[in-house]
Amino acid sequence: NAGVMQNPRHLVRRRGQEARLRCSPMKGHSHVYWYRQLPEEGLKFMVYLQKENIIDESGMPKERFSAEFPKEGPSILRIQQVVRGDSAAYFCASSPPGTGAVGYGYTFGSGTRLTVV
Amino acid sequence: AQSVTQLGSHVSVSEGALVLLRCNYSSSVPPYLFWYVQYPNQGLQLLLKYTSAATLVKGINGFEAEFKKSETSFHLTKPSAHMSDAAEYFCAVSDVTSGSRLTFGEGTQLTVNP
Numbered sequence: 001n002a003g004v005m006q007n008p009r010h011l012v013r014r015r016g017q018e019a020r021l022r023c024s025p026m027k028g029h030s031h032v033y034w035y036r037q038l039p040e041e042g043l044k045f046m047v048y049l050q051k052e053n054i055i056d057e058s059g060m061p062k063e064r065f066s067a068e069f070p071k072e073g074p075s076i077l078r079i080q081q082v083v084r085g086d087s088a089a090y091f092c093a094s095s096p097p098g099t100g101a102v103g104y105g106y107t108f109g110s111g112t113r114l115t116v117v
Numbered sequence: 118a119q120s121v122t123q124l125g126s127h128v129s130v131s132e133g134a135l136v137l138l139r140c141n142y143s144s145s146v147p148p149y150l151f152w153y154v155q156y157p158n159q160g161l162q163l164l165l166k167y168t169s170a171a172t173l174v175k176g177i178n179g180f181e182a183e184f185k186k187s188e189t190s191f192h193l194t195k196p197s198a199h200m201s202d203a204a205e206y207f208c209a210v211s212d213v214t215s216g217s218r219l220t221f222g223e224g225t226q227l228t229v230n231p
């Protein structure tokens with residue numbers, strides 16, 4: 001019973017390139033959440049998605065960042081034209097259907113550590 | 118808006134000593150509170166959560182936390198520290214206004230000395 005799978009674990013990009021981070025939720029889970037952890041900081045919410053729908057993107061930067069969770073395949077967090085300030089650990093979490101409500105402690109993946117050089 | 122304050126970014130205890138990690142929250146409506154643990158280069162693992170049932174919540178690995186509304190606190194404790202408890206601990210809050218979105222504290226790095 002695999003947990004939340006994120007890949008790659010480590011990603012190095014040059015300034016101006018695109019970064020694609022993938023997240024496969026736990027089997028049977030239909031809710032996906034993305035969080036970002038900057039160095040020496042706690043996690044900050046970015047976006048909450050269900051299959052083919054963005055439910056809450058209040059934490060997403062207005063430019064260069066986008067997320068999707070297609071009907072088939074993993075959720076993708078895309079960062080265009082990366083800058084040094086995008087260097088961080090990006091964590092994905094998932095939860096089962098019917099648990100997108102308050103109070104559910106969802107399961108996190110091991111994260112993708114993005115380094116922009 | 119919610120917020121979480123974790124007092125002490127670094128806590129150091131001796132093996133076998135009491136572990137106390139402090140968390141205070143701010144929420145205009147009844148909160149849901151969580152403690153997560155993060156080991157180096159790993160994701161976050163849920164230790165325990167409070168969702169308006171019993172105020173004393175027991176979690177994994179011998180940890181527990183007590184919800185105190187009057188103090189707006191949700192401190193994490195463990196009677197006897199083990200070397201394997203060394204990690205970073207995060208307190209988080211959500212409520213009906215934020216839905217499934219969690220607001221995390223800055224984290225407390227726990228060191229356990231032999």
